[in-house]
Amino acid sequence: MRKAFVETLTQVAAENSRLIFLTGDLGFQVFDNFRERFSSRYINVGVAEAQMICAAAGLALEGWRPVAYSIASFATARAFEQIRISVSYPNLPILVVGAGGGYTYAASGVTHHAADDLALMSILPGMTVVAPGDSNEVAALLPELLQLPGPSYIRIGRYGEPSYYANEPAVLGRARLLRDGERIALVSTGDLAVPVLEALEVLKADDIWPIAYQMHTVKPLDTTTLDQLSQRVETIITIEEHLPSGGLSAAVNTWRTTCEKSIKLLRLGPVDAFALGNLERNELRHRLGYDAEAIVKTVRSLWDKLK
Template sequence: MSHWTAGMRDSFFQSLYEEAKKNRNIILITSDTGAICHDEFKEKIPYQYINVGIAEQNMIGIASGLAQTGKIVYVYAIVPFATMRCYEQIRVDLCCMNLPVSIVGIGAGLDYSTLGATHHGTEDIALMRSLPNMEIYSPADGLMADLLARQYDNQSGPRYIRLDREGLPLVYEEESEFDLSRGFSVLSKSKQLYIVATGRMVYSALQVAKKLSSQSIEVGVIDLFRIKPMNKEGLWGVVKDAKCLVTLEEHFVTGGIGTAISELIAVQKKTPSFKVIGIPDQFCEIYGDRNDLQKLYNLDVSSISKSIKIWLKNI
């Protein structure tokens, strides 16, 4: 797909606003994280919008209380502050009580590139994966983000949705029908090599597949948009006959989807050769835009393609 869409954040909150206009029980809570897409909440339905200030722990506590009264609660902050600063409150107030609150983190991966490691969202999947009852969604484009904003009727427990700020190329067609219950989409098939990617890296995986296919390397691409609970049986059914399997994420290699997939294949009798591609286990001490940091960590399309080619030659 070559045409661009609005950022995931704008798509998500525009859809959530449309839903909130129809349902007074929908409440959006922020921790002083500004976004133009919140203006309609503040101006037109202010009784459904709460800004708690820079107090993420309080934000989660308030969300817990409102959820217990039947409200449909969304909390919003930059990824590190939405997941780490209030981790104990998420664990105790949401997960232990299994309350249907949606944590929306903006700035997945290296999105806030120039603000440095304090604002990078590079360990959030690992943190949220370790919490019982927590679901994790990582959409690949604005269309998937739009759908997630509208899917709350059957939410039975807490969920974490990690979003990108930037406008991204569409991975899906506008008329696509998503099966959220499946947890992943097979975008292309292969018996040679599959790349399982999540979030913005799904589009990168498609570009890598195109680049490698021109060199006679057949690559299938899977969008793992629901990281937890992972549809292990369904996913394994797709990749088990491939010779090679690669995971691709803008997240630390520790604890992300690479770890999740390795846990899946570790219990299988016969497995594909396996490679994890992500951010090394170190904080970024370099400042630059996202493209600069992706090149630094060999997460640009050219570097990923080269890494896979070298790996294939050596297995």
């Protein structure tokens, strides 16, 4: 995803001479090409996230379109008040980039975990919040984010995540249909689209066909699609690499309070705890019960009950 991010960013920068990039001293060698081509529009502020955001705000006030980049935990939580007061409050067109969102850096320990980034950014008025699932979604959504009149956040992963195919293109603010089906809907965000698709392959053999949507845009939530979905299924299962508060499942739960039809919600994702033990990411997903295996198990037992 990071490769797709920097390539798309470089393309946009070539077309938009007002785009300017700030980093909190991260992205070793990632931005070398960008820096060579647009040296004056590449700013390393140092390990100073508050300054990165305030400087981005000053640049935006002077008509620039800043992109502020750091590891997700530092880009969001460390500079939260600066984003709240100097980005969200004045509604400036700044894109905050959280690299390694969720438990991308699982084994690096709690300091590098960002399972609260979507909550922190979603709670800010006017903020658009996006968690693409693969490089194609990054490449499709990034140019759209860089056209927005207000602030936005994008959670990106690392390198070499698997890409997937869907019938629909990724469009900002719209749930992306991965596979059509019936009775149960799986709604994922971030790269959990990948285990969802793996699970669908397994379930297919048992003639189990849930619907799968990738909700890359967490805010504003695509309630139109959810409303339509509520007419077609009895259960929605959300899958996210985020704490229970403030992420995708919380957003869907809030939508449900406005939904006329009674619908059951299930959530697969991390529990409300720091992820201790320096686990490798896949092991963490397995133990916390939101990998492909867990998705298969949940859907299968639900499908049987619905029969």
